[in-house]
Amino acid sequence: xxxxxxxxxxxxxxxxxxxxxxxxxxxxxxxxxxxxxxxxxxxxxxxxxxxxxxxxxxxxxxxxxxxxxxxxxxxxxxxxxxxxxxxxxxxxxxxxxxxxxxxxxxxxxxxxxxxxxxxxxxxxxxxxxxxxxxxxxxxxxxxxxxxxxxxxxxxxxxxxxxxxxxxxxxxxxxxxxxxxxxxxxxxxxxxxxxxxxxxxxxxxxxxxxxxxxxxxxxxxxxxxxxxxxxxxxxxxxxxxxxxxxxxxx
Numbered sequence: 001x002x003x004x005x006x007x008x009x010x011x012x013x014x015x016x017x018x019x020x021x022x023x024x025x026x027x028x029x030x031x032x033x034x035x036x037x038x039x040x041x042x043x044x045x046x047x048x049x050x051x052x053x054x055x056x057x058x059x060x061x062x063x064x065x066x067x068x069x070x071x072x073x074x075x076x077x078x079x080x081x082x083x084x085x086x087x088x089x090x091x092x093x094x095x096x097x098x099x100x101x102x103x104x105x106x107x108x109x110x111x112x113x114x115x116x117x118x119x120x121x122x123x124x125x126x127x128x129x130x131x132x133x134x135x136x137x138x139x140x141x142x143x144x145x146x147x148x149x150x151x152x153x154x155x156x157x158x159x160x161x162x163x164x165x166x167x168x169x170x171x172x173x174x175x176x177x178x179x180x181x182x183x184x185x186x187x188x189x190x191x192x193x194x195x196x197x198x199x200x201x202x203x204x205x206x207x208x209x210x211x212x213x214x215x216x217x218x219x220x221x222x223x224x225x226x227x228x229x230x231x232x233x234x235x236x237x238x239x240x241x242x243x244x245x246x247x248x249x
Contacts, residue, residue: 007215012079012125014214015039017063017115019056020047022190023129023183024084026207026247028056033249034211039076063111066118073118080214081119083128085111091192101156105163112167116174125177127213130168132182132222132230133199134160142199143231144182144220168220179213181206184224199230201243208245209235216240 014031018024019040031038032055040056041063042048048058059076061068063085073081087103112128119126134157136147148165152158164182171178184201187193191203201224209223221235225243235241 008079011036012214013037013039013076014080014082015041015059015073015076015078016056016082016084017041017111018084018086018129019051019058020044021084021086022186022188022203023206023210024082025050025190026203027082027084027210028054030207030211030247032056039078041072063107063114066114069114070118073115073122077122078119078124080125080127081115082210082214083112083115083126084210086129101159105159105166108163108167109170112170116170116176119176120174125179125214126171126174127179127181127210128167128171129210130164130180130182130220131160132184132224134164141229141231142222144222144234172219177218179217180220181209181213182220182222183209184222184230198227200225200227202246204247205241205243205245207247209239209241212239212241 020042040051041059051058136149148161184199185196187195188203224230
């Protein structure tokens with residue numbers, strides 16, 4: 001991963017992959033409110049209309065079509081690419097989660113690869129979504145240095161850990177100026193989820209962290225609310241992260 005973050009000499013052009021997801025759409029709202037030019041990628045023609053309605057330029061594409069992604073990003077030449085791609089059902093519906101976890105793992109591996117390949121020839125910053133709840137259990141606290149549970153006997157935990165390891169390793173080994181945001185368990189508008197007891201983050205604050213990472217930070221950050229076990233000190237100090245942020249029109 002490149003270690004030469006420089007401030008932009010003009011307001012950067014932003015490309016968001018996963019722009020109609022819970023975090024992605026809220027991030028679009030934040031960026032448009034602040035005057036950014038934003039391209040939002042979605043695979044749905046219907047959802048593209050929601051992006052147009054808030055002033056985002058919609059891009060309809062399939063993240064698994066590497067050539068299509070490469071051509072789109074090279075044509076737009078964004079200054080920042082933000083990876084907010086997931087494939088999770090509303091409210092994390094248990095009946096749909098088994099397949100959703102497999103889909104998500106594929107996105108983390110192949111989707112990340114295709115985005116990194118597409119921007120490899122550009123001077124472009126990369127911000128990627130990860131998670132903060134795939135650690136080895138029973139540690140006294142969890143932060144960016146905590147070990148992932150890659151050898152878990154629990155198939156869901158193991159799949160999560162392997163997926164984010166694949167994502168993060170690709171980013172860290174690339175020659176790209178990058179930030180990885182390990183989000184806690186989402187709650188709030190458009191998530192269908194209530195706040196977890198620990199390792200939680202409101203969707204607005206999660207999106208705000210991605211906005212802050214456009215011009216701040218390097219490496220991995222844990223993006224969670226304050227609690228006794230999951231720490232957010234690095235994100236507060238280096239990104240200016242505020243876990244109490246809520247978007248207002």
